[in-house]
Amino acid sequence: MSPAPPRGFTEAEYRRRCETAQAAMAGAGLDALLLTTEADIRYFTGFLTQFWQSPTRPWYTVLPATGKPIAVIPAIGAECMARGWLDDIRCWDSPAATDDGVSLLADALAPFARIGLQRGRETHLRMPLDDFDALRAALPGVRWGDGTEIVRETRLIKSEAEIAKLSHVCALVSEVFEGMPEWLRAGLEEAEVFRRFKIRALEVGVDDVPYLVGGAGPGGYGDIISPPRERALAAGDVLILDTGCVFDGYYCDFCRNWGIASVDDAARRAHETVWDATEAGLAAVRPGATARDLHDAMQTVMAAGGALGNSVGRLGHGLGIQLTEPPSNAAFDETVLRPGMVMTLEPGMEFAPGRLMVHEENLVVRETGPQLLTRRAPRELPRVGS
């Protein structure tokens, strides 16, 4: 296990992120971006806190056409934000009786005539709609534009410092997955399997396990997004665990499958099919290929392998400060792969009615092709506890 990379980022890195977005803003005729979500604000300011679990307070960041972002935030976050690289941090005591930050935000936005919002695919506005209406009323001269593509494109290409964090968390979780045959066996409650996984992940060094889903069933599972059920693993089950663990705010997102005590032929073949599909996806990864190309390469293998369908809607996606980021490995997504993009390959298929098989690996796109961040799963569905 290599040592953990340093936490945080240099000021130069934040400056580069802002300048990348600002160059695109100039091209789009936007004077400022209004950011409201945890991921977007953290990306440009370094503001890292679990306090976003509380829905009570809105948080705002304004990225102007030049210079550093301006934070407009509840006073409870002032010290945490000041640890970062910002100079201009404007605070109010929140929650407030009325005007919960709206006029402070309007003041910060007043110098700008055309302001970009995040309003497209995979976004939402994290502020009360009433406050958004009040903000627009307070700024009648503003033309509200769309900054979705600008933020998306800026976040899409990861720096080496970001890749080091992603690589680290993928390596940690690879170790946890590889150690599971030592203790996974029939008779364990699903909830106990989940609990042991989380503890082990924390022990090896992840900061948190915000995402652990999965399930088991005889010969296969039918659901890949649920919490554990009150059911003990039984011989003949296929178990999947799919996890997003974080290190310094960066996610892995991959899954592994195991057969409990015995594995039937259909499940074994399905695992080989999704593994082969992943190989085909890896072979298709190169700068200039598209997310669609990855989809098509994986889908071809699964169709030949007898896939009945896939309700996931895509075969992998971008990865970074969120569990899932653009693009989507889907027939509709023509995003061109470029060096520094971090992706998952996630071929999944229904191989028999009600029985799914999903496989996932994480990689970074390099000039020469894919560099795996996860340690490759074996082609043969591992059998444990027998």
Added chain:
Amino acid sequence: MSPAPPRGFTEAEYRRRCETAQAAMAGAGLDALLLTTEADIRYFTGFLTQFWQSPTRPWYTVLPATGKPIAVIPAIGAECMARGWLDDIRCWDSPAATDDGVSLLADALAPFARIGLQRGRETHLRMPLDDFDALRAALPGVRWGDGTEIVRETRLIKSEAEIAKLSHVCALVSEVFEGMPEWLRAGLEEAEVFRRFKIRALEVGVDDVPYLVGGAGPGGYGDIISPPRERALAAGDVLILDTGCVFDGYYCDFCRNWGIASVDDAARRAHETVWDATEAGLAAVRPGATARDLHDAMQTVMAAGGALGNSVGRLGHGLGIQLTEPPSNAAFDETVLRPGMVMTLEPGMEFAPGRLMVHEENLVVRETGPQLLTRRAPRELPRVGS
């Protein structure tokens, strides 16, 4: 430790939740509510999954004037949603090239003339703004109303089944906090303290630790929302840990303080002051009192105890399926306490420049007054590792 309460809820409980909201909808002239967030959808449908960590897909639930909610969701969630009590689950393969659920949602909303949104304090609309505009364009005859108060009021009063889950997680975490003096000492890195806490919480039976913040500093801390710093605890530090752990989707939210090896008099007095303020808050809890009354009772004690200020904006809040829920123990919040409300009391103050002391307990409002869910902290700031 009492045994864990059963997971999930009866269909009768979900029916009661819907009927409570529906009665208020009738009074407000709303034909339906549109719900988009994890908490609101889970509350009315039972849909419990960490898949919300992925921002890619929108999820919708329509609560009509009568009958069960209608789910309009990505197909990947169909099986998980079907485990609950709903009959009408409409799915599309998401992400989609265009129209990512919007026309399916418009169809579900078409029978309704006046539809309530969540648009007030502490809410946001979890769907792309572009899709919201498209939805409104697809339903030109709809009058969009405000359902914020209806959902807020419905969720405010917890059932005994909900209280059992909240009580359980508070008891588990009380045990973890009480055991910390066995291992907490100078020299431990803050990150290691956080890691051990999370592991111990999982070991005693919480499902997850989505929220753990805190910090330490000589004679006091200045920030209560940050992740751990790369710093070892030193003699004379005051450490705070504030956590929201969950059991079956229900949160505790409380904190504890410790002096490392030694405690100076100012910190000791500040802890006694916030503890006394909590006593005053507890004494004020009774049906008919207001959230403001709780604030005033606690604030009076802290002002007499030399508080310089408080940047938190309130002295506690509601608690349930989110880390923080309405109401706020604040001078502006006249919400009347009623039996079944679950609240935190969280007096916090700056007792010297840059040095905070925050204390928190969780309770349920009963006919006779408060019932503590957390095991009461000692008045004297505990000293550890000496």
